Amino acid sequence: MPVFAIAQLDFGYPWWLSYGHLPLVLGAAALLLAGYRRKWSKWPMLALGVLALWSSAALLVTRFVLDINGRPSLPTQSFLRSGAGRVLDMGAGTGRSSIMVLDSRPQATLVALDLFAHSFEQHFGRSESPQQRLLANLKAAGVDRRATIETGDMRKLPFESGAFDAIVSAYAIDHLNRQGIDQSLAEAARVVKPGGDFLLMLIAKEPWAQFAFGPLLMHGGPRGPAWWTARLQAAGFQVLEEGTHPLTLYLLGRRL
Numbered sequence: 089m090p091v092f093a094i095a096q097l098d099f100g101y102p103w104w105l106s107y108g109h110l111p112l113v114l115g116a117a118a119l120l121l122a123g124y125r126r127k128w129s130k131w132p133m134l135a136l137g138v139l140a141l142w143s144s145a146a147l148l149v150t151r152f153v154l155d156i157n158g159r160p161s162l163p164t165q166s167f168l169r170s171g172a173g174r175v176l177d178m179g180a181g182t183g184r185s186s187i188m189v190l191d192s193r194p195q196a197t198l199v200a201l202d203l204f205a206h207s208f209e210q211h212f213g214r215s216e217s218p219q220q221r222l223l224a225n226l227k228a229a230g231v232d233r234r235a236t237i238e239t240g241d242m243r244k245l246p247f248e249s250g251a252f253d254a255i256v257s258a259y260a261i262d263h264l265n266r267q268g269i270d271q272s273l274a275e276a277a278r279v280v281k282p283g284g285d286f287l288l289m290l291i292a293k294e295p296w297a298q299f300a301f302g303p304l305l306m307h308g309g310p311r312g313p314a315w316w317t318a319r320l321q322a323a324g325f326q327v328l329e330e331g332t333h334p335l336t337l338y339l340l341g342r343r344l
Contacts, residue, residue: 096228099182105156112143146300153296154335160188163333164340167287171195173253178242179260183225189256190231201238243271247279255280258289273323277343284343286325292337313337
C-alpha cells in the first residue's frame, strides 16, 4: 500500500480521541518539574506523578491500541468468508468501516450508506460535503472503484429485499433509540439474502477504553452482548460469533 495513500486518510474524528491526553502529560510534567525545584511536599508530587503516569499510558493506548483514526482490520475473518459479493455498510460515516471491508475482501463491492444529516456533522465536523469526505477517503485507500455512495436512512433502507450478500454496521446503530435499533435490524434482515452475514460492531465497555476514557465513549448505554443478541435474533438473525476487538464489541449474525 503506498505511503502517500495512508497519509491522506482523514476519518474526521475529534483530536481528543487520539491526542486528548497530551495536554495532561505536558501539564503534569511541567508541574512536577516546578514542584521538584521548589521542593513541594510529597503528597502533591505523588498526585502529579500518578496523573503523569496515567495520562502517558492512556496516550499510548489511544494512539497504538485503540487507534480510532487509524486504518482498521476486520474483527473476525468469518465475515463474508467467500471473499466476494455485494456488501452494504449501514451508517458508513467517513468510510472507516467501508475501507475495512474492501481491504479485507478485495473481490467484494460495497454500498456505503449514511443519512449525512446533523448527526454526521456532530461526529465529524463541517468542511466539504459529507459525501465528498467519504469519497476522498475511499479514493485515498484505493477502493473507490469498488464502492458507491448512497444517501439514506438505515431505519428505512432504499433497497429491494435480498439486495446484498452481507451487511456491516460499525458504531452507528447503537446511537439510535430502542425503536430505531429494531427498525434498522429489521431492515438489515430484509435487504440481506437468506444465509447472508451481518457484522454488527459497537462501542465496547472493555478495559482499554475504560482505562483511557472512562464513560466518555459509552454511547451504547448499559446494553451488553446478551441484549444485542436478543435484538438480532428477534430480527431474524442467528448469532454465530461474538467477541471484542480494541474499543469494539462485535456480533456476527447470519440471516435465517
